[in-house]
Each structure stands twice: as structure tokens, then as C-alpha cells.
Amino acid sequence: MASRDEDVSVTMETRVLPVDSQHPAPEAIAQAAQLIRAGEVVAFPTETVYGLGADAWRAEAVQRIFEAKERPAHDPLIVHLADVTWLPQVAAHVPPVAHELAARFWPGPLTLVLPRGERIPDVVTAGGETVAMRVPAHPVALALLGAAEAPIAAPSANRFGHVSPTRAEHVLADLDGRIPLILDGGPTPVGVESTVLSLVTPTPTILRPGGVSREALLAVLGEVAVRERPISPDETIPSPGTLDQHYAPRANVRFYTGPRAVVLPALRAAAFELEEQGEHVGLLIAEEDRAALAGAPGVVQTLGAQGDVTTIARQLFAALRALDAAGVSVILARDFGSAGLGLAVRDRLTRAAGGDVIRVA
Ligand code: AMP
Ligand code: MG
Secondary structure, three states, X not given: OOOOOOOOOOOOOOEEEEOOOOOOOHHHHHHHHHHHHOXXXXXXXXXXXXXXXXXXXXXXXXXXXXXXXXXXXXXXXXXXXXXXXXXXXXXXXXXXXXXXXXXXXXXXXXXXXXXXOOOOOHHHHOOOOEEEEEOOOOHHHHHHHHHHOOOXXXXXXXXXXXXXXXXXHHHHHHHOOOOOEEXXXXXXXXXXXXXXXXXXXXXXXXXXXXXXXXXXXXXXXXXXXXXXXXXXXXXXXXXXXXXXXXXXXXXXXXXXXXXXHHHHHHHHHHHHHHHHOOOOEEEXXXXXXXXXXXXXXXXXXXXXXXXXXXXXXXXXXXXXXXXXXXXXXXXXXXXXXXXXXXXXXXXXXXXXXXXXEEEOO
């Protein structure tokens, strides 16, 4: 679509090309790979979220990702590899533990941070001395990597600060007119971004919880640290994906943590109070919570059964976008614990809330 807003970068026609998620047609992949080889950007599905990719060897191609997303230059990108044999081309040094983790979790939602190889341009690492990389577990992403014959630098395919896209229509809503092509492989199976694990710290450290759980990493590593998120925006932030106010819908998010027996009545009371004040409330809850909130005002969006954090993670971003589409002004969300993917869900909701976390006891 031509200029939908004033922005000069909204100038091109964005094509959406449907592909089978398991057996993508070679012609569709060839078209996407051709664009990557020509130094263009392409949105494609991974198992986590949709990515916006460019040839990682070419600074001017990667620069287009930043322009399309309006992403600040200090936020580094993840480099996607077709397989583990590409690792030594991207990282300067590959410790044995990286090979162990790759053997166990690749292809999969684990990103490793290693010393940067000299061929990687500055724009990919935001000038830093480390580079983040992974092999994605999605047939479309793997086919594209194979056909492009280059590593693909790709952050999530959303406008900077927005909720990450788990469907092609989310990408289109954010980037229509800014990118030439979206490969539509349907909804992404994991639904939250990869776990970012630094291997340059003395103890392997989770910089961002994601699709591979802390428990799964512990089983391989024996010891894993979890980096605390910065509490104030003016702290020095080595990995800007960890900024507060990220993954944010339009509505204000209030995130309630604590025992369910106390959280649900607190949500209920807040829903009544806010609607009284003229707000339009959205409730982000588990299936089992419906009964406790029956009769409360607002739009209810359930994520899954409360113990099923895998499903909850898969539904999370689409649910936030759906509540925005429903026109709510405030989203009241509950916590789902820290086990498994619960930690990633908690991280994203904390950031969607921009620090507006209410602990009830
Ligand atoms: P996105 O795919 O949009 O979540 O963006 C990629 C994210 O990967 C960044 O925001 C960081 O959180 C992380 N990342 C990329 N490169 C590095 C790196 N060299 N060190 C630490 N984190 C990184
Ligand atoms: Mg992102």
C-alpha cells in the first residue's frame, strides 16, 4: 500500500505470499531468497515469532531492517544459521559448551551470545564485541536460509516497541508499505521469542527468558544465572531487548502477581473501579479464571489452562493484539508462575506493563 501515513519510508507494495509451514513450495522460497541476495528485507516465520531478515554479511542490507522497524541502532540483532556448521563463520571463538548446547537445542529457540567473528558488520552487533545466533526450528526459515546461502540477521518483524508478531497479519499491520515480502506460514508454534543465553560471562547467563526453559538449560549446564532486568530506564543496558516498555500493546497493561486466590479478587475489584472511571478494561486470564470473574466488566481474553504455560505462551502476543483491536484502554493481566515457559510469559508481561506490576499477597 502506498503512503498510509506521512512517513517517507512507507512507499512500497508489501506482498503476502502463503507457504505451507511444513513443506514450503521451492518457488516461494526462491523468491524470498532472491530478495535477500539482492540486499532486501523479507519477513518470514520462525518457530518463535515472525522475523524480519536480511543478509547478515551486508551492512547496507541489515540497515534496512532498522529503517523498516524504526529500531534504534543500539539494539543488536540475532543471526540465524541454516545449521551448526555455520557457527564458526559467525563467532570468533566457539567454546565446547556452545557445541553441547547446539547439539541439544538446535534447531530450536535458544540464542547463544559468543565473541563476534570479524566478518560480522557492526550494524548487526550494535558495535559490540559479541554476536547472538541460533538455528531456527521452522521448515520455512530453514529453507530460506538454505536458499539464501547466507546467515540471516533478523529481529522480530514488528515496529520497535510493539508486540512481536506471531501471525503474518500482525507483520502486515506493523510493516505494510515498508517491506517487499511476507512469507505467510501461519501462526508460529512457540509464540514467544528465543531464550538469549550469554556464553561470554563466567557462568552462562540468561539475558532474556524465552522458548527454551531455564530448567532445560540447567539439565545440560548444571549452573545458569538469570540476569535481572534493569529497573530504571537510565541504567546501562547491555542488551536493549531487556528494556522496560517493550512488547507493549496500545492499552496500558497492569500486571498482577501473587497467589491466584488473591489475584483474581484484585482483578475483579480493579475491573469495576476502572470501568467506573470510564476506562474500558480487558482481562488477560486462564480458562479456569472465567468463573471467578463472571459478572466483572470488560473484555475477557483467555490464554489457555493455567498449568499449560506452553499454550499460554503461544497465545500471549495474539491475545494482546486482540485486546488492542477490541479497543480496551487498560489490560489487567495475571501471572502464570515461573516454571517452564512461564518465566518468559512473566518477562513479556512485566515489560508490556512498563514496570506497572502489582504484587498482591
Ligand atoms: P528481537 O529478535 O527483536 O527480540 O531482537 C533481538 C534481541 O536479541 C535483542 O533485542 C537482544 O535482546 C538480543 N541480542 C542480540 N544480540 C545480542 C548480543 N550480542 N548480546 C546480547 N543480546 C543480544
Ligand atoms: Mg523484537
